[in-house]
Amino acid sequence: EFVLTQSPGTLSFSPGERATLSCRASQTVSGDSLAWYQQRPARAPRLLIYGASNRATGTPDRFSGSGSGTDFTLTIDRLEPEDVAFYYCQQSGNSLPHTFGQGTRLEIK
Amino acid sequence: EVQLVESGGGLVQPGRSLRLSCAASGFTFDDYAMSWVRQVPGKGLEWVTVISWNSDLIAYAGFVEGRFTISRDNAKNSLYLQMNSLRPEDTASYFCTKQESAMGRGHIDAWGQGTMVTVSA
Numbered sequence: 756e757f758v759l760t761q762s763p764g765t766l767s768f769s770p771g772e773r774a775t776l777s778c779r780a781s782q783t784v785s786g787d788s789l790a791w792y793q794q795r796p797a798r799a800p801r802l803l804i805y806g807a808s809n810r811a812t813g814t815p816d817r818f819s820g821s822g823s824g825t826d827f828t829l830t831i832d833r834l835e836p837e838d839v840a841f842y843y844c845q846q847s848g849n850s851l852p853h854t855f856g857q858g859t860r861l862e863i864k
Numbered sequence: 865e866v867q868l869v870e871s872g873g874g875l876v877q878p879g880r881s882l883r884l885s886c887a888a889s890g891f892t893f894d895d896y897a898m899s900w901v902r903q904v905p906g907k908g909l910e911w912v913t914v915i916s917w918n919s920d921l922i923a924y925a926g927f928v929e930g931r932f933t934i935s936r937d938n939a940k941n942s943l944y945l946q947m948n949s950l951r952p953e954d955t956a957s958y959f960c961t962k963q964e965s966a967m968g969r970g971h972i973d974a975w976g977q978g979t980m981v982t983v984s985a
Contacts, residue, residue: 756926790971792909799959799978800909805971843909847971851923853899855909 757781759844759856767864768834776829776859778844783824785848791820791829795840804829839863866890866974868960873979876950884979886943886960894938897968900945902956903978913945917966950983
């Protein structure tokens with residue numbers, strides 16, 4: 756079964772900095788079908804990035820996704836307090852189940 | 865605007881059953897696959913099950929072990945999750961989600977607010 760490993764577990768930042776979040780898959784993600792979701796405290800998740808690098812409607816251009824195969828990255832530039840959240844990756848290609856990573860917590864220093 | 869509204873959660877004893885419902889609006893329901901994702905309080909997201917637009921493709925996570933059944937009624941724009949033989953470890957918030965494709969591949973592009981299921985004696 757697919758396993759997605761996210762790192763780091765927690766990332767602390769100061770406003771204005773850049774954050775780099777990693778998602779590594781145990782096998783190749785078909786079609787680069789890798790999505791990133793943001794879940795703010797006490798809120799439902801929302802789609803940020805799909806197809807590894809495509810921003811969803813409403814996603815600020817401070818957020819960018821990259822990678823292919825088994826290694827994917829979510830980069831957040833010019834961090835803002837509103838970016839405090841958990842971030843999850845999910846593979847949604849030909850392999851079921853559509854596994855989520857365990858999440859990365861982004862917090863303010 | 866896409867809206868997904870879950871209902872049916874609550875407190876249930878181990879071994880009992882519960883049926884979750886999801887009312888969808890703001891999009892053509894029978895054009896898209898739908899799925900359920902759950903989240904144990906304080907933990908991460910866990911994919912549960914997916915159903916294609918016409919119910920031809922259905923898949924479950926391994927932990928379901930034949931206890932859950934996903935279904936949909938396209939005439940009523942509704943998604944369901946019948947959960948039987950519930951266990952304490954099924955305690956979680958259950959999210960109704962819309963897939964970006966008809967057959968279930970691809971990402972989730974809309975989420976409900978979730979309904980809490982608590983399994984306890």
